[in-house]
Amino acid sequence: MKHFQLLLITMYISTAIGSLNTLPGCNDTCGAVSIPYPFGFSPGCYLPGFNLSCSNVNGIYQPFLSEYELVSIDLSSARARIKNIISSICHSPTGKITSHAGSVSLMYTPYRFSNTQNKVSLIGCETFAFVGIWQDSTWGFTGGCVSECPDLVGIENGTCSGIGCCQTTIPKGMNYYEVEFDSRYNNSMVYKFNPCSYVVLMEDAGFVFDTSYITTTALLHKKVPLVLDWAIRNKTCKDAIRAGTSFACVSGNSECVDSTNDSGYWCKCSSGYQGNPYLIGGCQDINECVAMNPCAKSSECRNTPGGYECLCPFGRYARGHDGACELQVSVIIGICISPLAMLLLGLGIYILRERRKLNKVKQKYFKQHGGWLLFEEMKSSKDYGFTIFSEEDIKKATNNYDNTQIIGHGGHGTVYKGILKGNVVAIKKCKFIDESQKKEFGKEMLILSEINHKNIVKLLGCCLEVEVPILVYEFISNGTLFQKIHDKKHGFSFSLENRLRIALESAEALAYLHSSASPPILHGDVKSSNILLDDNYTAKVSDFGASILAPNNEAQFVTLVQGTCGYLDPECLLTCQLTDKSDVFSFGVVLLELLTSKLPIYFDNPGDEKVLSSCFLAAMKEDRVQEFLDYKIIEAAQMDLIMQVAELAKECLNLKGEERPSMKEVADILGRLMQKISQKIWVVNGLDEEVQSLLGDQPLSYNQNSRCFSIEREVAQEMQNGR
Template sequence: MEVRFLQFGLGLLLLLAARHAPVTAVRSPQCQSQCGGVDIPYPFGIGDNCSLSSGFNVSCKVQGRTSKPFIGKAELLNISLISATVRVLLPIATHCYNTSSGRMDFSGKWVNASNATYRFSDVYNKFTVIGCNTLAYISDMNGTSYQSGCVSTCSNLSYVTNGSCSGIGCCQTEIPKGMDYYRVGFDRGFNTSKIWTFNRCSYAALMEAAAFNFSTAYISTTKFNDTRNGMAPSVLDWAIRNGSMSCEMAKQNKTGTYACLSRNSACVESTNGPGYACNCSQGYEGNPYLADGCHDVNECNNSPCPSGGVCTNTVGHYQCSCRAGRKLSKLKNACDPDTGLIIGVTIGFFVLMVFCFSGYMILQKRKLTKVKKEHFRQHGGMILFERMKLEKGLAFKVFTEAELIHATNNYDNSTIIGKGGHGMVYKGIVKDNVPVAIKRCVMIDERQKKEFGQEMLILSQVNHKNIVKLVGCCLEVEIPMLVYEFISNGTLFELIHGKNKALQISFNTLLRIVHEAAEGLSFLHSYASPPIIHGDVKTANILLDGNYAAKVSDFGASVLAPSDEDQYVTMVQGTCGYLDPEYMQTCQLTDKSDVYSFGVIVLEVLTGQVPLKLDGPETQKSLSSSFLVAMKENNLDAVLPSHLKGQESAELIRGLAELAKQCLDMCGTNRPSMKEVADELGRLRKLSLHPWAQLEAERESSQSLLGGTPPANFETIEDYTSGYPTQEGEILPMNPGSQYYAR
C-alpha cells in the first residue's frame, strides 16, 4: 500500500518566530500593502522591516500571471485585525482505493505552527470527514494530550443529503483551544475497496466550518479535493506572543515592544493561547498597531439619534439634541413633547400594553392547552384511556407534563443520570416518594407517533423478571416521555470495566448475570407479541438491582419488530464495538442483530476487555476480530485473562467461546436465536455449578444451540415471564430504561 504522510509546517519550518524581534514603530512607505488583491495591513508586511516581527512576514509569489500572498507555504486568503485571525489554505488528507493495485492509497497530513504566532481557531474550525466508510482521527503531536475523530458511513448515495453533515456521508467534530500542531490519519479497518464504484476516496481536513457546505458530489467524485487543488480554507488565531506575555505585562514593558501604538487603542487578551492583540477604542476604527492608525468614526453617518433629533459628531463619540419645543430623554432616547402629554401618552401606552399582554397570555395558554391535547391525541392517548377503563388495575400511569417537571425539579442538571443517542434520562421522585427514571426522547418517527399509544399498551403488559419495568408515559408533549422503575446498582459494564470493577464478583456470578440477560432478550424475541428487537444490546444496557440480578434496559418505543420485512432503518443506531456487520451493510434490523451484540457481551465477560480500543495495534482494536482470529488459529488462550485459565474448567471456557463464536457469525442466518443462546448458557451454568454432572450436561447440549425444548429450570412460559408477585387481573409492565439507560 502506498503511504504518503506530508508535513505542512507553519511553525518550525516556516514561521520561525519563537521570540519576536523588536517592534518596528513605523512601517516604511515603500512597503507593499497588497498582493493578489489581498490587503496586507500592519503588523503583517511583505519584505524586510515591513512587519512587526518575523512571525508576521508575508511573501508575495508570482504564479503564472497572477500574484498570491503566502504565510510560509500556506496561501493567505485574508487578514482580520478586528478578530485577530487569518484565513489560509491547509492540506486535505485522502484515503483512496487504487483500482490498478487493488489497494488503498493513504495520504495523511500534519500541520505544525508550534512556537509561532498562530493557533488553530477552535471557534471557526471543525475537523471534517467525508466518505461512506471512513473513520478519521485528529490528534496533537504525540496523541497524548488530545485525540478525537468521527466516523462517516452510508451504504449508498440515496442516504446522502446535500447540506447535511451528521454522520451519513459526512461528519464533523470540534477541536480544543491552544492547538498549534495537528496530524490527521485514517482507521485502516474502514476503506472504500468494496464501494469504490460510487465512493473511491475518503477525505479529512481541519477547515473553516462556515466555508463548508456538504455536497453529494463530494462522495461520488473528487470535486472536494480538486476544488482548491487538495487544499481547504482554515482559520488561524494570531496574537503578539512574546513568551507568555499578557496585556498587563506588555504595558509595563520598558523596552518599547508594546504593540498597541495608537493613542486610541486598547489591548485585548488572546482567547486562544498566551499573548494579546490590539483593537481601536470604542468610537474609533482603523489600525491600532500604527501610531496614528485609529481614527474617529463618524457615528452620524448612521445616526443613532431618535427621529426628529439632530446628531453632532465629536471625537470618539457623538451628541444628540432636539429641535425647539422638545427635549431629549436620554432614558428613552427620544425627543419628547411637554410633560403633560408625556404623562398621558405613558399612561395610555401602559394600559394598552397591559391589555395586549393579558390577551396574549390568555391566547398562548389556550394555544398551549390545544397543542397538548393534539399531542395527546396523536400519540394514542385516547386508546390508552379506553383500554385502562376496560382493564381496571392496569399497572400503568399516564403522567402529565407538570407531574414530571415537579418530579425532576424542572429537569435540573443534578437529576441527570444518563445520556445517549436516544435521549436524556433523569431521576425523579413521583407520588408516594417512589423513585423513577424519566427518559426524554430526542426523536421519534411519524409511524411511532401514530402507534405510540398502542405500543405503550404492548410494552406495559410485558412482564419478565429480567426486563426493567415500564411504569408509565407522558403523551401531552411533542415527543412522548417514558417513565421507568429506578435500578440502583449500576451496569454490567461498570461491574466488568468501570467503577464497580473492584468488587469481588465471582465468574459464576457474572455467568448468572449474562444468563439472566439472555433470558430477558429471549423473552422479547420469542414471547412478546409482537416481538421486540432491542437494537442496542451492550453491557451498559444491562442494569443490576440490589441483588445483582440482570435487568435488560434501553429498548425504547421504537423497537417493535417491523411488520414489513423490507422496512429499513434510515440511520445506523447502536454502539461501536457491538454493531452487527450485516446490519451496517443492509440497514435492516433483525433479532439476529441482537444475537451478534450479545456475543460481544459474552466476550467481555470471558476476557474482561472492552469491545473497542482506539489505541494500540490495529489488529487488537476490535475485541470480536481478535477473538475470531484466535479461535481460527486454535489459540483461545491468547485472549483469555490469566486468572480465568486456572480457576474455571476448560469445558466451561470452551463452551462459552464456542457460543460467542456462533453469535458473531458474519451471516445472521447462521447465528443461533436468543432462546438457543439462553438455553446454552443455562447448560454451561449447570456445568459450572455441578462439574460432576458432565454426562447430564452433554445430554442437554444437543437441545441447546441446535434447538429443542427450554432448559430444565424453565418448564412453562410463566417461568420465563415473571418474578414479580401479581394480583388477579394485574399486568406488570416492562420498562426499557433506567438510571444507566444510555451509554
C-alpha cells in the first residue's frame, strides 16, 4: 500500500512540476532517461562537471557520462547509475587464457563510487582478483577476494561466501578502479566445469548469485549497474552559503546536505515538498490530498504547506495518521465539568479575597504596633541586630504553634522553641498588650534590643503583624531557676556559693536595666521563673513582656500594675505605681527562694496557704530564721554569712519602697559577700555594719503573736484604715 501511495505521489509530481526540471531552453530527457538540472547537454544547461552527452545507439538515444552509459539520475539522494562492464578471465582446453580486465575512471569529476551501495563481486573457482586506486602515479587502496571451489560441491544459489563467489566493500572517496587477475592460481583443474571467472564493481542490491554463472559463459561481456554518489565538490554547506552567488540550493523550501562520500554538498527539497532544489521555485508543495488522499472517509483532507491535516466535525477528533474521526471525549468531559470549573473559579476568587483581607488586617496591626516607625528607624541604621519577622516565619519556626514546641507558660504568654535563620530561638506569644502602649511598642522593642549584658537574655526580634506582638529571644538551654529550686524529683543541690553567684548575676542584670540602660528600664515581673540558666548555670534575666521604659515625669509614671502573685510589690496596691523599687521587692522574694527552697506561696498543711515573704519577715523578728532555711546550705561556719543574706532580703522586702536599697546597692552587697565566700573570710560584724550603712536601720511592724501573715492582706487592711 505504501509503495502504491509513493507511486501516486511520484506520478502527480512528475505531472505538476515537469516544466521545472531544467533551465528554459534546455533538454531534460535523452531517450527514456530524465536529465534534471544541474545535469545537461549544452553549454549553460549544466553546472560545471555535470555535462553529459546524448548519442544515438542502434537507433535509440542514450545518455552517456563520458564513455559510460547513464541509466538514471536521482536528485533526492544525489545518486546516478551507469553501466559497468564485467571483467573476465577464461581458460580453454588447450591452456589458452583470454582475459578482459576493465577499469572505470571518474577522476576530476563530481562523481564517487558509492561505498554504501556497491561491492566488488568475484565469481569463479580457484580465482583471485583485486581492485585498486591509481592516484599520483601510485596505487592507493587495494582490495579483493579469493574464491575457491575444486569442484561444484558446496556451491549454492544466492550464497556468496567464498565458495564459487565472494564479495568485498570499498572505501569512501573512490573515483577510479582497475581490475587485475592473479595468474599464480592454477585453473587447469577447474576449467572443465568453470570455463570463465568474473569480477566487477557493481550495485550490491542488483546482484544475486546463481550457480550457472560458474558453469557457463552467461556473464561474458555483460554490463551491470554501478551506483555513483555525486555532489557539488570542494565546498561544505557552510562554505557554499558564505560564498553566496555560487550556492547551488537556490529554491525556496530546500535544504543543503553535506556529502558523506568525500568533500562537497548537495541539495534536497524540504519535507512535504518535491522537485528540483537547484532551480528557483523548483521545490513545490506536495498536495497530499490529491496525490494520495490520506484521510479516512469520515474526515476531510486539507492541504497545508509542507503537509496536510484531516478535519473532523465538531465534537470529534482525527485519530492516527489516516485521520479517522472519533468522538472527542474531552468535549463531553468539558461540558460535564463546567459547573465544577465554575465552582473552583469561585472558590479561588473567594480565597484570593480572604487573603487580601488578611493582608489588610496584618498591615493594620503592623501600623498599630508602631511597625513603620520601627522599620524606618532600622533602615536609617544598619547596625541593629534586630529583625522584624513575618507571621509566616513564626508559624514555620513553631510548626504552626505545635504544643510539642512549648517550653514554658507565663502570665504574659506562652514560650515556644523554634528555629529562625538557622538559629535555635525562644518565641514568646504574648497574651495581651496595653492599648496605651501600642504606638510606642515598636520603638520600645528597638530600645530593648540594644540591651547588651552577659546576664540578660538577648531580644532578637519581633512580629508585629498579629493582634498581640510576638517576641523572639535567644534560646537558653538549661531551664529556669524556678525549675532548679522547686523540682521535687531532683531537688535543689546547689551550694551556698552557687546560689549567691546566681543572685549576684541576676542583681547585676537588674541594676544594669535600672541604671545603665538608656532610657532606664523596669522589668516589672522579676521572679525565679524569669531567671534562666545556661549550660554553665550562668543566670540570664528574661521575659521583657512586662518591661516598660522608666517614665520621665509624674504624669507618665502611673501604669497598669503587673507581676506575679507572691512576688508583687504591695506598695503598688496603694499607689498603682510600678517603680524600680518594685523590682527590688520581687528580687527579695527570689533571694528567699534561694535561701529556703520554698515557693513564694506555699502550704505547710493542706488548705493552710502561706506567703513566703510574710512568714520569713515574721521569723526574722522572732529570731527563728534557721527553721526556714534549706538544710542543704546550713553549716555552722556559714551561718553568719547566711544571716547577712537574710538581712539583705528583709531590707528588699521593706513595705516602703523608698526605704528599700537600689538594685545597684543590692548587687554591690552580694558582690562583697561573694568575695568573702571565695576568700573564706567571715568578718561578720564588719559586714553587718556595712549593710547597716548602706540600708539604714528600718524596723518592720508585725503583729504581736508573730503569726505568719500576708503582706498583701496587711496593705489592703491599711488602705481600709485610711493609711
